[in-house]
Every structure is written in C-alpha cells, then in structure tokens.
Amino acid sequence: MTTMNTTTEAAVSKPAKLTSKQLPKATPWIVAVASIIVAIVISLIAFGGFNIPVVAVLAGLINAIAVFAVSASYEGRRKAVDRIATTIVTSTFVLACVPLISLLWLTVSKGGAAISGDLLTRTMLGMKGVLDQQYVAGEATLAGGFYHAIVGTVLITLAACVISIPIGVLTAIYLVEYSNKNRLGKAITFLVDVMTGIPSIVAGLFAFALFSTIANVLLPGAAGIAKTGFTAAVALSVLMIPIVVRNTEEILRLVPMDLREASYALGVPKWKTIVKIVLPTSVSGILSGVTIAIARVIGETAPIMVTAGFAKTLNWNLFSGWMSTLPTFIYDSQLRPVSPGAAALASSERAWAAALVLVALVMVLNLLARIIAKVLAPKAGR
Amino acid sequence: MPISTQTTESGPTGPGSTPESGQKPPQSPAPRQQKAVVRPGDRIFSAATLIAGILILVILAGVALFLLAQSKDTITAQISDPSQITGGKGFFSYVWPLVIGTLISAAIALIVATPFSLGIALFTTHMAPRKLAPVLGYVIDLLAAIPSVVYGLWGIALAGNLTGFYLWLSKWFGWIPIFAPAADGSVSQTGRTLLTASLVLSIMILPIITSLTREIFLQTPRLQEEAALALGATRWEMIRMAVLPFGKSGIVSATMLGLGRALGETMAVAMILSPGVLTASLVVSGNQTIASEIAQNFPEAAGLRLSELITVGLVLFVITLLVNMGARAIVARTSVKGS
Numbered sequence A: 001m002t003t004m005n006t007t008t009e010a011a012v013s014k015p016a017k018l019t020s021k022q023l024p025k026a027t028p029w030i031v032a033v034a035s036i037i038v039a040i041v042i043s044l045i046a047f048g049g050f051n052i053p054v055v056a057v058l059a060g061l062i063n064a065i066a067v068f069a070v071s072a073s074y075e076g077r078r079k080a081v082d083r084i085a086t087t088i089v090t091s092t093f094v095l096a097c098v099p100l101i102s103l104l105w106l107t108v109s110k111g112g113a114a115i116s117g118d119l120l121t122r123t124m125l126g127m128k129g130v131l132d133q134q135y136v137a138g139e140a141t142l143a144g145g146f147y148h149a150i151v152g153t154v155l156i157t158l159a160a161c162v163i164s165i166p167i168g169v170l171t172a173i174y175l176v177e178y179s180n181k182n183r184l185g186k187a188i189t190f191l192v193d194v195m196t197g198i199p200s201i202v203a204g205l206f207a208f209a210l211f212s213t214i215a216n217v218l219l220p221g222a223a224g225i226a227k228t229g230f231t232a233a234v235a236l237s238v239l240m241i242p243i244v245v246r247n248t249e250e251i252l253r254l255v256p257m258d259l260r261e262a263s264y265a266l267g268v269p270k271w272k273t274i275v276k277i278v279l280p281t282s283v284s285g286i287l288s289g290v291t292i293a294i295a296r297v298i299g300e301t302a303p304i305m306v307t308a309g310f311a312k313t314l315n316w317n318l319f320s321g322w323m324s325t326l327p328t329f330i331y332d333s334q335l336r337p338v339s340p341g342a343a344a345l346a347s348s349e350r351a352w353a354a355a356l357v358l359v360a361l362v363m364v365l366n367l368l369a370r371i372i373a374k375v376l377a378p379k380a381g382r
Numbered sequence B: 001m002p003i004s005t006q007t008t009e010s011g012p013t014g015p016g017s018t019p020e021s022g023q024k025p026p027q028s029p030a031p032r033q034q035k036a037v038v039r040p041g042d043r044i045f046s047a048a049t050l051i052a053g054i055l056i057l058v059i060l061a062g063v064a065l066f067l068l069a070q071s072k073d074t075i076t077a078q079i080s081d082p083s084q085i086t087g088g089k090g091f092f093s094y095v096w097p098l099v100i101g102t103l104i105s106a107a108i109a110l111i112v113a114t115p116f117s118l119g120i121a122l123f124t125t126h127m128a129p130r131k132l133a134p135v136l137g138y139v140i141d142l143l144a145a146i147p148s149v150v151y152g153l154w155g156i157a158l159a160g161n162l163t164g165f166y167l168w169l170s171k172w173f174g175w176i177p178i179f180a181p182a183a184d185g186s187v188s189q190t191g192r193t194l195l196t197a198s199l200v201l202s203i204m205i206l207p208i209i210t211s212l213t214r215e216i217f218l219q220t221p222r223l224q225e226e227a228a229l230a231l232g233a234t235r236w237e238m239i240r241m242a243v244l245p246f247g248k249s250g251i252v253s254a255t256m257l258g259l260g261r262a263l264g265e266t267m268a269v270a271m272i273l274s275p276g277v278l279t280a281s282l283v284v285s286g287n288q289t290i291a292s293e294i295a296q297n298f299p300e301a302a303g304l305r306l307s308e309l310i311t312v313g314l315v316l317f318v319i320t321l322l323v324n325m326g327a328r329a330i331v332a333r334t335s336v337k338g339s
Helices: A004-013 A027-044 A052-074 A075-116 A116-120 A129-136 A149-179 A183-196 A200-218 A227-254 A259-264 A269-298 A302-308 A326-335 A340-375 B002-010 B030-034 B039-069 B074-080 B092-126 B133-145 B148-175 B194-217 B221-232 B235-264 B267-272 B291-302 B306-337
Strands: none
Touching: A027 A052, A052 A075, A075 A340, A075 B092, A075 B133, A075 B194, A075 B291, A116 A149, A116 A259, A116 A340, A129 A183, A129 A200, A129 A340, A149 A183, A149 A227, A149 A269, A149 A302, A149 A326, A149 A340, A149 B039, A183 A227, A183 B039, A200 A227, A200 A302, A200 B039, A200 B235, A200 B291, A200 B306, A227 A269, A227 A302, A227 B039, A259 A269, A269 A340, A302 A326, A302 B291, A326 A340, A326 B148, A326 B267, B030 B074, B039 B074, B039 B194, B039 B306, B074 B092, B074 B306, B092 B133, B092 B194, B092 B235, B092 B291, B092 B306, B133 B194, B148 B194, B148 B267, B194 B267, B221 B235, B235 B291, B235 B306, B267 B291, B267 B306, B291 B306
C-alpha cells in the first residue's frame, strides 16, 4: 500500500489496457442449453432412445468441452480454465443433490402411500404371514404397525439423554472453566475427538459386553438378560456424549471473558458465576447442540440391534425385555419380512412408512435446533 | 491485601471480623494471603465437572476392556483348537477377508466422495452467491442428518437399476479385475454388490468431509485471497494459489475422518450387500465388511460365535481408532501452526 504513488506514476507514463475481452453473461447458459440438446440428439441416435443418466453424463461432458472451447477462443486460456473449473465445481454440488432429492422423494412417495393412523397406533402383536398375503392379494388392509417402535425410540433416546447430557455438559464446563489447558484437559479433548469416531456398532458391542459381564457376575448363565432398552441407551450415550461435549465446549468458549470477570469482581464465587452467568448466556447454543446430538443418535440402528434386540410388541420397561426402535423396526421389516415371497411387499411398505416417520422426526429435530439457537440467543447488542 | 486475610478463614467479611484479625498474621504467611477464596460450592462443582471428565476416559478404556473381556473365549479357542472358529481355520483366516472387504469399500467410498466434497466445499465457500451459500450448506448437512437405515432402504430399492451399468462396466472394463464379470459373463442380478454399498457409503461420508473442508476453506486468510485477485489472478487461480495450499493438511485430515466413518458404517452395507466370500470383482455378489458381518450375525449368535463377533468388533475398533488418532494428530499439528 505504501507504493501506491510509484504505481500511479508508472500508469500515467504508459497507459496499460485494464480490461480484456469478456463473454456476455448469458453465454454459459446458452452453451448449457445447447449441450443438453446435443446430448439428447446423440442419445436418440447412438443409444437408441432417451435415457436420462446417459443424457446427463453426455450433456455434462459436452458442456465442459464447449465452455472451454468458446471461452478459450474468445477470452484466452486462463479465463477458460477458470470457467471450466467453475463448471466442474458447480456440477459436483448439483450431482450431490441428486441422491438427496431421490432419497427424500422415495421416502415421501413410498412412505406416504403406506402410512396410516392404524400403523402409528398398532404393534406387531399377533402378526401372521396370512394377513400380509391377504393384503397383497387385495383382500384386506395393511395389518400390523410400529407404535411399539415409536415408544421404544422415545424411551431409549430419553434415557440416553438423561445419561449423556449431564456428563457431556459437565465435561465441557471442566474443559473450558477448570482445566486451564492442563494435561488432563488435553487428554480429555483428544479422547472426546477419538470417541466421535467410534463406529456405532462398536458402541453397541461395548454396552452389550458391559451388561452381559455384569449379568454373568450377578446371575451366572443369564447373559441373555443383558439385552434391554437401558443397554441400548448406554450404547447411544457413548455416541452422544462426545457430540454434546464438542458442541457445548464450542459455545462456552464463545461466552465473553468480560462477563466472567465482571461477576468475579462483584465477589461472586466461581461456581455461581458458571451457573448464573456462563450457562444462561450460552443456554441456546447448548440446547441446540443437544438437539443436534439427539437427532444424530435417534436414527442409529446398529447399536440398538445388538443391545435391545427386535421386539414385536409394546414394552414400556427399559430394564427388562427386548425393545424395538424405529430404525431397528425398519431393518427388521425389510430384511426379515413377516411373510416371505411376494407378500414381503407388505413388510417393505411398513418399513417405508416407518422410514417416513423417522426422517420427519430427524428433520423436525434439526429444524428445532436452529429455532432454539435463534429464539433463545442472548439478547445482547452485538 | 489486608482484607483477603480475613476472608480466608471465615468466609465473607462480617462485622465481627476485627477481633480475629489479630490472630491471622502468624498463621498465614504473606504469599498465602493472595489465594482466592474456595467455598464448598466451588469444591463440589469443580469436583463434579472433574468426575464427568474422568468418566469419559473411563468409558473409552471400558470400551476396550469389556470388548477384550468378551473376546476371551475366542482367544482361548484360537490357542487350544483353531478349528472351532467359524470357517474352521482359526480366527485370522476368518477375519482377514472381512478386513480386506472393509478396506476396499471404505477406499472406494473415499475415492468417490473426496473430489465431490472438495468441489462442494469450494462451491459453497467461494463460488456460490453469498446469500445462497448458507442455504446450500444446509442442503448438504441434510444428507448427514438422514439415518443410515434409510440409506440402506434407499440403496435396496435402487440397487436393481445399477445392473445395466455394471453389465456395461464389465463389458468394456472387464479386463480390470475389480470390474470382471463372473465366469459365465454375468454380473449380479440384484445389483446388491460391494460396489453399490460403497457408492451409498460415499454419499454418507460426503457431508462429513464437506463440512470439515468447508470450515478449513473459510479460514483461508482473506488478505491472501484478495492479494491474489488484486494481482490479476482469476478466481480459479486464486483458489489454487491461496485456498488449496492453505487447506492442504486440513483436507487430508478431513478425508481421514471420512475414512474412519466409512470403515465403521454398518447399516448401509449390512442392508445392501448380499454377502459372500472375498472376491476381487466388485460387480458380482460376494465380499463382506466387518461391521456388516457383526450386524447380520449378531442377533442369532450365542456362545463362541458371540465372542467371535465381539472380537471382530474389537478389530474394527482398533482400526478406526488408529485412523482417527492419525487424523486428529494431523489436525493438532496444523492448528498450532495456523492459529
């Protein structure tokens, strides 16, 4: 910036051309439309028909080449490379949206077609293959339901919250307020990071191993009783704690030091400063972090499968007997249909209906997290 | 600091503190007087947070310990009579095809997902219109929010559509071992192969790698970007000169975290793949991953089989632990330099 004067002098002595030729703004769009048309024509001639994936791939390739050619001939090579990079980067995003849209569409259309109030309020109690065969033959309505799975999901997730929120939030408080970056604090931070990477099925195996070891000690030979809803909740906590810690820690670090110092200056003890000043300031962030964590673990399947089994009927007791959750219900229905063969379709429809409920639940939780973050945010002028 | 001497012993300064002040000086030497007041509430609260922190260490140690404890039967069987183990040839010949299958599927997922993630991260940080960028980021985050079991359901529903593509691959690229057709020239009829599972996996790890790299790209020093543009660089040249070199190690660690996720992802593979023996070709049925092997067999397992599966889980735990620790080490090294 200090050399400003010398550069202006140079510019005066020899006027340089500051602009170069540029293509009109609409050019990329025109090229894109043209290449789609060419791709369709090629598909019709060479591939014998209109094939969407083929057209899409061809159109993408032709578009990239055409953009490069047009730009290189008019604007020069560097600008052409820039344009082709922009095209490629943009298309990665568009391509990534394809599976998302396809998945959501399939869930809404298949699940929406199958779902009914009965499915939401009934369990699989007394379910027989004959009922599904009658449904597929068009003689009866879709039997069964997943009320038990909804109850299981709610109970297990709540239990997981009860375990992991206090541990997670207190650990985050320790890391931010007490550890002073000592060795223990660093070790915890590192291990929390490592814990985020634990495969969900390993968390499930851990909870199962823990409780079957305990069960073996208390009642030798009764390892089977280790599969309960509570075991599943412990498995989910292993997955949930690191998320809660990370999110809470991040938020607590955002609380201005001034607030704490002002509180100390008034003679307020440290713990009261944390409880009355730091936590209320960051409550919106903590709650939204917790909601995100719930949304993450509510869709977990593998840890529930190995810890709570597959229940067919309603079970309100977390501490005894198998339980079912929406994800395990989906897995079980799809892979082990009530009636094999053609009537497996009925099980598949129940699975899709449950998937719709699950996806809706997760989306609502994610949305809720955003709303909490906005609504409860401290109303300080920033 | 005469006032603090009064508070060290008897809490807040009260009206009756003057007579006591005479006893103080001999009891507490000068440096101690500066110490802050510690109330019982403080002790309890800090102890609670400390216990919570230590609990995390305990949990992680517990994961390893209890898995090890439950693997005891497998280990003794392996030592006394290896033919008891599934497959009849001992634990290692049982587990290595699973490890290879896991590594192959994770590698494919990574190869597919990484370029896409980089592209999306660049798009949302540097190319998309400013106002749209957060919305677009949210769209990609939605991919992460969808439960894995729904991905599995989706994969099963669409796997059949890939058979045409696989037939085409095996016809033109059959000379590459991974695309080789079966002996009679056919590929999987259902499309439920390891390649399908890996492609679904790649979609599942895409949002993780994307969100990590996006954060790295956002941290690029603004002045460097502007300097590059001011010198006449095009946007792509600016990205190549300023953004990518800055984010290089971040990209590596993001990829490794994605790898850790792909290694441990269970449901998509367990639902989509129809498992079988280890084969080089990915377009015919066969192969199996660790997580999927556990998920598919655990519900019916008992006795030694149960212990075997837990041991296999321990192997998976160790592999992902190493990968994640490696990734975190890279992050830690670079964040010291960066900040």
